[in-house]
Amino acid sequence: MDRPDPKKLFVKSYGCQMNVYDAQRMADVLAPEGFVETQAMEEADIVILNTCHIREKAAEKVYSELGRVREMKKARNAAGHDTKIVVAGCVAQAEGVEIVRRSPAVDLVVGPQNYHRLPDLLKQAEQRRGVIDTDFPVEDKFSVLPLPSAKKTLARGVSAFLTVQEGCDKFCTFCVVPYTRGAEVSRDTDAILREARNLAEAGVREITLIGQNVNAWHGADEKGGVSTLGALLERVAAIPGIARLRYTTSHPRDMDDSLVAAHRDLPQLMPYLHLPVQSGSDSILDAMNRKHTRDDYLRLIDRIRAVRPDIALSSDFIVGFPGETDRDFEDTMDLVRQVGFAAAYTFKYSERPGTPAAELTAQIPEHVKNDRLYALQALVAAQQKAFNAATVGKTIDVLIEKPGRDPGQWMGKSPWLQAVILDEPCRAGDIVPVEITAIGTNSLHGRIAGPVRSAHLS
Numbered sequence: 403m404d405r406p407d408p409k410k411l412f413v414k415s416y417g418c419q420m421n422v423y424d425a426q427r428m429a430d431v432l433a434p435e436g437f438v439e440t441q442a443m444e445e446a447d448i449v450i451l452n453t454c455h456i457r458e459k460a461a462e463k464v465y466s467e468l469g470r471v472r473e474m475k476k477a478r479n480a481a482g483h484d485t486k487i488v489v490a491g492c493v494a495q496a497e498g499v500e501i502v503r504r505s506p507a508v509d510l511v512v513g514p515q516n517y518h519r520l521p522d523l524l525k526q527a528e529q530r531r532g533v534i535d536t537d538f539p540v541e542d543k544f545s546v547l548p549l550p551s552a553k554k555t556l557a558r559g560v561s562a563f564l565t566v567q568e569g570c571d572k573f574c575t576f577c578v579v580p581y582t583r584g585a586e587v588s589r590d591t592d593a594i595l596r597e598a599r600n601l602a603e604a605g606v607r608e609i610t611l612i613g614q615n616v617n618a619w620h621g622a623d624e625k626g627g628v629s630t631l632g633a634l635l636e637r638v639a640a641i642p643g644i645a646r647l648r649y650t651t652s653h654p655r656d657m658d659d660s661l662v663a664a665h666r667d668l669p670q671l672m673p674y675l676h677l678p679v680q681s682g683s684d685s686i687l688d689a690m691n692r693k694h695t696r697d698d699y700l701r702l703i704d705r706i707r708a709v710r711p712d713i714a715l716s717s718d719f720i721v722g723f724p725g726e727t728d729r730d731f732e733d734t735m736d737l738v739r740q741v742g743f744a745a746a747y748t749f750k751y752s753e754r755p756g757t758p759a760a761e762l763t764a765q766i767p768e769h770v771k772n773d774r775l776y777a778l779q780a781l782v783a784a785q786q787k788a789f790n791a792a793t794v795g796k797t798i799d800v801l802i803e804k805p806g807r808d809p810g811q812w813m814g815k816s817p818w819l820q821a822v823i824l825d826e827p828c829r830a831g832d833i834v835p836v837e838i839t840a841i842g843t844n845s846l847h848g849r850i851a852g853p854v855r856s857a858h859l860s
């Protein structure tokens with residue numbers, strides 16, 4: 403007997419790595435319901451937009467995308483197929499009912515804490531359009547979400563994200579995350595280790611532990627005490643097959659001694675740290691409620707560099723925060739010059755409804771924000787280029803990830819998160835020494851300079 407065609411699921415994610423991870427968990431929870439993922443929205447029975455609310459532009463994108471999805475739904479309807487439109491992620495959490503009001507074609511709005519309820523919610527959406535679930539439920543979604551199959555895990559790549567912490571209690575005055583993701587919650591150590599082992603057994607070689615404040619993670623240790631991220635990294639590093647470890651995103655206030663020591667002691671922990679500072683001005687840091695000074699940040703960098711001199715640093719910056727003077731901005735430029743970053747994300751301050759900074763009167767004119775953004779971007783781009791150029795002629799270990807864009811090409815990552823392009827046959831999951839021969843705009847080019855150092859086993 404022919405099996406019925408599987409139903410198709412299309413998920414589009416915006417925003418941070420946690421949304422990438424969540425998209426995979428949503429696919430896993432719908433797999434037992436008979437859904438397989440597709441890359442083609444037009445053939446999907448369910449379209450999930452996994453949204454981001456961090457800046458105004460990100461949030462508005464959702465509504466223009468919903469216009470397109472609605473047209474697609476109409477066309478499929480005319481051909482006799484139903485499509486359910488789901489809005490998930492942080493816009494879903496922040497705007498809930500407003501989404502259904504502005505886009506009546508939406509069948510379901512589901513917040514990030516409720517993905518384990520998707521099968522049930524979709525059944526409700528069969529009965530009526532505009533189902534909304536943005537509660538913060540008492541049950542823990544992580545204890546309900548299934549582990550994916552080994553085949554599915556490896557198909558997603560040899561480098562995987564693993565959420566260990568979610569939410570934020572820091573309440574920076576510009577930021578929506580404490581409202582969209584809720585209070586800071588750490589996942590249970592055993593559940594994290596189980597998931598990490600599952601990834602390793604499937605053939606994953608690199609795990610990035612993720613959380614909105616990943617270094618605020620804490621859990622029970624083996625002796626009933628409190629364990630911190632440094633100790634957790636040590637336990638994940640001990641899992642056979644895991645060759646590389648990373649974590650993101652960290653808050654400078656939560657970089658404790660055990661985490662700094664992990665950078666000294668764990669060879670699997672890659673020498674790259676994304677540590678957002680946002681501004682180099684103490685008065686702006688204070689107005690942002692970051693609870694650290696410029697000097698605290700610089701001293702922290704010194705501590706980390708003292709134990710891991712080859713560490714590369716990246717950061718996030720906001721320019722044009724309310725009240726930011728030319729002098730404040732110059733302090734930011736000066737901090738960037740002092741630290742020297744391998745990469746950085748730079749943003750113009752975006753007013754977010756409901757956050758304390760949106761109430762501040764000294765908003766900065768757009769043209770000033772633009773000028774500051776360009777100046778900062780130029781400085782950061784020059785630093786990034788110099789950092790990349792310094793690898794030319796060196797031999798570095800590259801974790802091979804996937805075929806490159808051109809036929810015969812392969813793509814991998816350096817320990818410092820640089821994309822490395824190779825024009826030679828490779829195998830995903832191998833770590834190979836590569837001599838860097840040239841730098842491109844966003845990548846390094848190289849050739850294999852010796853035998854595989856650490857092989858993909860499965």
Ligand code: SAH
Nearest residue numbers: 576577614651678718719749750751752754
């Ligand atoms: N948890 C991380 C980052 C969260 S959001 C941290 O604490 O640093 C990612 C980045 O978006 C932030 O670091 C910040 O630079 C930027 N961002 C957040 N809210 C913003 C806003 N209202 N306007 C502009 N950029 C913002």
Ligand code: SF4
Nearest residue numbers: 570572573574577579
């Ligand atoms: Fe937002 Fe600040 Fe929390 Fe980061 S620490 S998620 S910027 S409130």
Ligand code: F3S
Nearest residue numbers: 417418454455456492
């Ligand atoms: Fe965006 Fe939510 Fe991540 S607002 S940055 S998707 S936590």
